[in-house]
Amino acid sequence: MYALNYQRAKSLDEAVKLLGAEPEAKLMAGGQTLIPTLKARLAQPSHLIDLARVAELKGIEVKDGVLIIGAMSKHYEVMTSAVVQKAIPGLANMASLIGDLQVRNMGTMGGSIANNDPAADYPAGVLAHNVTIVTNKREIKADDYFQGMFATALEEGEIIIKLLWPLPKKSAYSKFEHPASGYAMAGTCIAQLADGSVRVGVTGAGSSGAFRWTEAEEALAKSFSLKALEGLKVDPETCLGDLHAPPEYRAHLVGVMAKRALEKML
Amino acid sequence: MSKIEMTVNGKTVAGEAEDRTLLVNFLRDNLGLTGTHVGCDTSQCGCCTIHLNGDAIKSCTMLAIQAEGADIVTIEGMAKGEKLHPVQQAFTECHGLQCGFCTPGMIMTSAAILKQTPNPTEHDIVKGLHGNLCRCTGYVNIVKSVKRAAEIINSGA
């Protein structure tokens, strides 16, 4: 790891100030992506601003039909929170599938969404549930937020404060794990929202990161049944291919994961 | 360099380290607690697992300075004098180790699993140990050891 200066922000204001003060400063949440990146010398921030003690980024509650999750909520908290389990059980389940026990004890929802790894789990949930991402500057809709692999709408100096998850009628996620890393080779999240509309978010498979599978959404809106998904397939041209799985296989997995998620909802 | 202070195995300790120093290196090099191992540089093997304020975490994926003020338990803090921790006892009885390199991490994670799930199924154990790799691949006896540890703990011994 290159030398760096560590700073601990005690409030959101202080974090914003510290971030603005140094052009090469970087935020740190759980460090579960950032520290491996630093260890591999793939990044060289001059300053690390630790968000762990910023109270404004914490807390999980339901208010006016929306589940509000602070950016610094750890995967373990999301998985075990009685509030999340009651409000969006599919989200608690999704959190339980992220990484391993140790990673879940450190990694956060804000960090995962800011990083936007193409194989991360939360992006599929954020797209399916039509989540709003609240930052120190504005509110960003899920559909405008993800902009390709590791790319998001976040600007310089922007900090995710919380995520607003509108309570769905029901939702579920199914993931085909990479057997070694545990990341998603394909993960499909289906949500039937309060207004009855259906959204399908897909992670792990897309060659430009998480995406909405609109054909499946239309089919499920007409008939919310396994039959509706018969014969539907994501275009392999839009899928990732690597040593672990060629695009055709990933495209196939998306459909299988969609059926498995739907089965949990029927 | 900053002075970093924390509680490790019940004692308040302090040391000088650079901001970039990983917690695992602080434990091993500054404090001489070499029971916590480093088995990879990609945060995948879990050999470096310790308890931070009661939670199992990978000490190679955290800076020492992040742990300022924290309460840490390492493998050296598990036994009570001569009396092994039930998880250590179970690993001994069930031959839950071969070369022993992964064992400190396996024990720290297993102890955390048993705190959350006192009567784990085989599935709970395998899922719980997902972040711990054994290069000797002695997983069968590791799983047996965790089951045995649950018995010892639940019998109140």
Ligand SMILES: Cc1cc2nc3c(=O)[nH]c(=O)nc-3n(C[C@H](O)[C@H](O)[C@H](O)COP(=O)(O)OP(=O)(O)OC[C@H]3O[C@@H](n4cnc5c(N)ncnc54)[C@H](O)[C@@H]3O)c2cc1C
């Ligand atoms: C072994 C291993 C297995 C894993 N498996 C999975 C998996 O199966 N599925 C999965 O989804 N993920 C997985 N992960 C990643 C894990 O979920 C990370 O915790 C997560 O991606 C990043 O969250 P973090 O809190 O650790 O963020 P950090 O690593 O601290 O930060 C990541 C990035 O986000 C930025 N950032 C952090 N917080 C904010 C904020 N509030 N506002 C703006 N920017 C911010 C940081 O500057 C940095 O660029 C795995 C990680 C490891 C080490």
Ligand code: FES
């Ligand atoms: S040394 Fe920490 S996970 Fe391998």
Ligand code: FES
């Ligand atoms: S016993 Fe040798 S690495 Fe696990």
